[in-house]
Amino acid sequence: MAAWPRSAGDEWSSPVTTPSWIGWRLAVRAASVVTLAAVVAGATHAAEKPAGVPAAAETAVHTADEVLARLIEGNDRFMDGETTHMNQPALRRTEVAKTQMPFATILCCDDSRVPPEVVFDRGLGDLFVVRTAGHVVDDAVLGSLEFGARELHIPLLVVMGHERCSTVKTVRELVTRGGQTPAEMARVVKSVRPAIVKTRHAKGDALDAAVRAHVELTVERLRKTPSLAGLVAQGRLKIVGARYDLDTGGVEVIVP
Numbered sequence: 001m002a003a004w005p006r007s008a009g010d011e012w013s014s015p016v017t018t019p020s021w022i023g024w025r026l027a028v029r030a031a032s033v034v035t036l037a038a039v040v041a042g043a044t045h046a047a048e049k050p051a052g053v054p055a056a057a058e059t060a061v062h063t064a065d066e067v068l069a070r071l072i073e074g075n076d077r078f079m080d081g082e083t084t085h086m087n088q089p090a091l092r093r094t095e096v097a098k099t100q101m102p103f104a105t106i107l108c109c110d111d112s113r114v115p116p117e118v119v120f121d122r123g124l125g126d127l128f129v130v131r132t133a134g135h136v137v138d139d140a141v142l143g144s145l146e147f148g149a150r151e152l153h154i155p156l157l158v159v160m161g162h163e164r165c166s167t168v169k170t171v172r173e174l175v176t177r178g179g180q181t182p183a184e185m186a187r188v189v190k191s192v193r194p195a196i197v198k199t200r201h202a203k204g205d206a207l208d209a210a211v212r213a214h215v216e217l218t219v220e221r222l223r224k225t226p227s228l229a230g231l232v233a234q235g236r237l238k239i240v241g242a243r244y245d246l247d248t249g250g251v252e253v254i255v256p
């Protein structure tokens, strides 16, 4: 079995920058508002809909940017305590029983506090979710991501880390302490270690710096993986990185 990533070059040595996500997120939200206002004049805003609404009243999303805006809208509802439980009624179950057309792929940690459908206020048939400890990627995960992009034609892949990630924390302690790595942790440690090394001299919250670096490096590696890189080059897939804040419930886009 080929080791991931299946790409040439040194993935870990490339510089990774962290652009300002705040201005970007505000821009996305503003664009989303304009789009909704222009296309659906007088339409009911999602946050004003009753609980458990089907998404049939929503405008369709096709591009990665439209999908991201929709995710941000849902996350805003979640942050504001105005969740609508979008696409969770029994009617929706009937709608998607025969086929699925999820609009976003989410690769994230399996932490019990970070369920994507809840965080983005979505329901049945909306999100194609792949979860592992520390959003570690192996061949099975990569195959799942490829399936979502190629077979389900999902235009956006979000790699989402989160605040106070127990997995990153554990790996950081193992790497810092040195010595023998438990066999059952070997794959996880190998995957997360580069982020630990990259941020070992970080000032301030070193764990959070490692969380962010792990997201950035994962996005970078996925973008270089040939099977996905081809789709990205064709404009059929966009890969972004995000960080979920356990305190606020907000999702920051840290790698646009």
Ligand SMILES: [Zn+2]
Residues within 6 Å of the ligand: 109, 110, 111, 133, 134, 162, 164, 165, 166, 167, 168
């Ligand atoms: Zn985690």
